[in-house]
């Protein structure tokens with residue numbers, strides 16, 4: 001079941017769902033609008049020869065900070081990481097689904113390439129996988145509404161929620177556009 005605005009409100013009031021800071025009019029009928037922060041992680045294509053998921057490539061990306069009233073231009077075919085302005089907290093009985101916004105989708109701006117799933121127990125900013133599939137550059141303004149999150153109720157609370165020590169949860173409490181830690185999967 002997808003949570004309605006009524007349930008979303010009561011879960012926020014009870015402190016079970018966390019969206020901080022919660023934007024004005026952010027709560028939609030069945031989701032919460034999320035905004036993009038002003039930090040972007042760009043790929044250093046001029047340095048890296050290849051992207052290797054097995055290797056921790058510290059030089060692969062770098063963070064760009066945009067002025068609060070500045071802008072970030074995403075060129076056609078470009079892929080960068082962004083972050084939600086909001087810190088999100090998901091209780092142990094819900095799953096979050098990150099979704100794009102139709103108005104931006106119609107312009108060719110995608111906010112996740114494959115990962116839209118936010119685990120039960122997750123806490124942190126959500127890392128956005130921003131790409132431009134249009135033929136013209138797209139302007140991204142810090143603080144603009146970039147996507148939305150909906151919530152699904154699970155059959156039972158998770159036995160081992162995201163963030164539990166035994167899981168290794170690589171992105172728990174991440175802050176800002178966080179690079180892939182895929183190399184850790186190969187250490188297990």
Ligand SMILES: Nc1ccn([C@H]2C[C@H](O)[C@@H](COP(=O)(O)OP(=O)(O)OP(=O)(O)O)O2)c(=O)n1
Pocket residue numbers: 098112115116117118119120122125126127128129162168169170171
């Ligand atoms: N666009 C997204 C999608 C997810 N997440 C966060 C919330 C998820 O709960 C967490 C982990 O996502 P996955 O389980 O898809 O990632 P991995 O399996 O690679 O990592 P882990 O081994 O930590 O589960 O990352 C994010 O920041 N940005």
